[in-house]
Amino acid sequence: MLKTSVIIIFICFITNSVFAQPQIRIEPRNVVFENIFNRIDYAYVINRGDQPLRIDSLSSANPFYIVSFENGLVTPFIINPDDTVKATILLSNFYNITVSDTVDTLWFYSNDPESPRDLRIKIDFFDDNDRGTCSGIISDEQQTPLSGVKVYFLYWGIYIIDSTSTDSNGSYSSFLPKGTYTIAAEKDGYQTTFYGNTSDPYFAYPVDIDSGQTINLNLSLPFIGNTGYTITGNLIDSVGNILVNKGVVVIRKGTHTPTLLKGNAALSDSNVYSAFVRPDGTYSVTVRDTAYYYVQGFSDYYLPSFYNDEGLPAIYWQDADSVFIDQILYNKNIVMKRDSSYGGGNAFGNLVIPFTETDAMKGISVFAKSIDNGTLYSYNFVRSDGNFRVSNLPYGRYQLIAQKIGYPFSYSEPFTIDSLNQSVNNISIIFNTSSVENNSEIPETIILYQNYPNPFNPSTRIIWQSSIGGYQSLKIYDILGNEVVTLVNEFKSAGTYEVEFNANETRRGVSLPTGVYFYRLQTGNFIQTKKMLLIK
Structure with a gap:
């Protein structure tokens, strides 16, 4: 009898050991990215077993995805029995997708005996064969070709989508999706250089590569050596x-x-x-x-x-x-x-500096901030001509923020990305060129109100108030930053003031055409600019 009991206990122990194990389930089993505005999806990783499940790693055939887990989990991590972890899958490298890449599998490796388990991915949009070639020679400042130089290609100036190396003749070549790029070269002992003869991506010259096009770009790298710094x-x-x-x-x-x-x-x-x-x-x-x-x-x-x-x-x-x-x-x-750049919307615009400080255009970045939740979604650099493009925005309401080291923020008017307005053009940002050192916090007692009516034709009212007296100026500028008229330029005591601006009565004696204009109030260290629209 004792022998029989021991055998039964041993069998139960073996049975429990065999059947006590983790079991991974992924729901749903399929993820579909339908278009450029639907590049983010979710799946749930579930442990249906009675032992802890360890998620070791993930892999896929194509490097097109960013996968993140809730609560900041990174592999390897543990999922306890009957627990669930949410996974977010972002289709990031969509500009490299061809027709052969539209079906893929994301593999989850774990301690499940049947590991790996799959999550099937389907991509319903792609740009096939829309590619061009960028090639050239990388040399030093004496025009001696350099081998082993790493050449990088940054899509829209901010996404590193490809890289290559120069051969023994200093030559490089890359077959790239059509689009706008900045190109940089790097080698040990030399100063990293972007096309445009600069080490700063802010100042790099953009390069447009079209379908079937071959362009030739040469770069020279300054020698820097080992300075010890x-x-x-x-x-x-x-x-x-x-x-x-x-x-x-x-x-x-x-x-x-x-x-x-x-x-x-x-x-x-x-x-x-x-x-x-x-x-x-x-x-x-x-x-x-x-x-x-x-x-x-x-x-x-x-x-x-x-x-x-x-x-x-x-x-x-x-x-x-x-x-x-x-x-x-x-x-x-x-x-x-x-960032949160999982959409397909674009914001195009121009930075306006209503002065002669042309150097102030350099080194400015523009961020898209959601009005709905306050999140920063994407960014890009302002080019030397003042133009900018902020891409990959989901549907929503936004405001652009321009920043440069040493200067206060400047803002655009709000705008909306939706199914009817997937790209918004002609966004203007008036950049405040007063340095932070000379621009203390804006006094709450000075308020510049939005003009009324707006849009207007031909006249509108501008109102502001100040509880302190001082020298004040109120000027109107056009979209190019040219001064149109000075409405106020004198000392004023504390109080509320109102002036009328008539677009048919300027200092040049001409009637202003339809367009965007800006009015700028300055009193002491306080500077504020607002936009208004003239429609005739």
């Missing part, structure tokens, strides 16, 4: 604390202690250095001379972020800490925050 670190995801293994780090001279709209403004300096992030998530930038520098990281589908001592994402320059580089500095890590 180097900064190194990692790009780190703010949620999962994982390394970001693709991107570029740009450093530019300037000093600042973070206090919003206060403190020392950035020093204006043309010395800019950059380096691309290595596959292990590290970066290393060598400079020619000792100085304080801002350190800023850029990566695909992340918002640009500055280095700061707190180890927090620093999207705005006011939250950055400058770093004094006088030796080799280690572990200057930049914490990056994911």
Whole structure:
């Protein structure tokens, strides 16, 4: 009897050991990306077993996706029995998709005995055969061809979609999807250079590549050698604390202690250095001379972020800490925050500087901020001609924010991306060129109101109020930043004021045509600009 009991217990133990195991289920089993505005979807990873499920890794045939898990989980992680983890799948590299890439499988590797399990992916849109070729020669400043140079291609100036290396003759060539690019070259011992003879992506010349086109672009790299002044670190995801293994780090001279709209403004300096992030998530930038520098990281589908001592994402320059580089500095890590650019909307526009400060156009970035939830969705750089394009916006209401080191923010009027307006054109941002150092916080006692009526023809009223007296000016500018008329230019006591602007009565004695105009109030350090529309 005892022997029989032992056998039964042993059999039960073996049975429980055999059947006690994790069991992965993925629901739904299929993900479909229908169009450019539907590039994000979700799936649930469920443990139906009675033992902990360990998700080890994921893989797919094509590098087109960004997969993230709720609560910042990163592989490997554990799912307890009967628990569920939500996975978000973003189709990111959609511009590289061809007809042969429209069906794929995302494999989940785990400790489930039947691992891996699959999530099937279907992509219903693609641009096939719309490609062109970019080729050229990379040389040093003496025009000697350089071999082993890494050449990067940045789609829309911010997405690194391809790279290649030069051969023994310094030649490179890449077959790219049609679109607008910035192109950069990097080699150890030389200064990383973007097309346009600059180390700063802000100032890089855009290159348009069309279907079937072959363009030839040559770059020369300045020799820098080992100066002993180097900064190194990692790009780190703010949620999962994982390394970001693709991107570029740009450093530019300037000093600042973070206090919003206060403190020392950035020093204006043309010395800019950059380096691309290595596959292990590290970066290393060598400079020619000792100085304080801002350190800023850029990566695909992340918002640009500055280095700061707190180890927090620093999207705005006011939250950055400058770093004094006088030796080799280690572990200057930049914490990056994911953007939300999972749509297909575009915002096109122009930055208006109503003065003769043409250099102020350089080094300006534009962010799209949701009016509905306050989230920053995407960004891009303002080009030398003042034009900009912010892409990949989902449906929603937005306002653009322009920022430059040492200057306060400037804003656009709100706009909407929807099924009827997938691209919005002619967005204007009046850029405030008063430096932060000379522009204290805006007094609450000064208010410039929106003109009324707006739109108007031919006249409109402009009202403002101030509880302090001072010298005040109110001027009108056209879309190109040219002054049209000065309405007020005198000392005024505290109070509320109103003037009428008549588009048929300008200082030039001509009637203004239909278009967008701007009125700008300045009193002391207070400056504010608003937009108005003349329709005839």
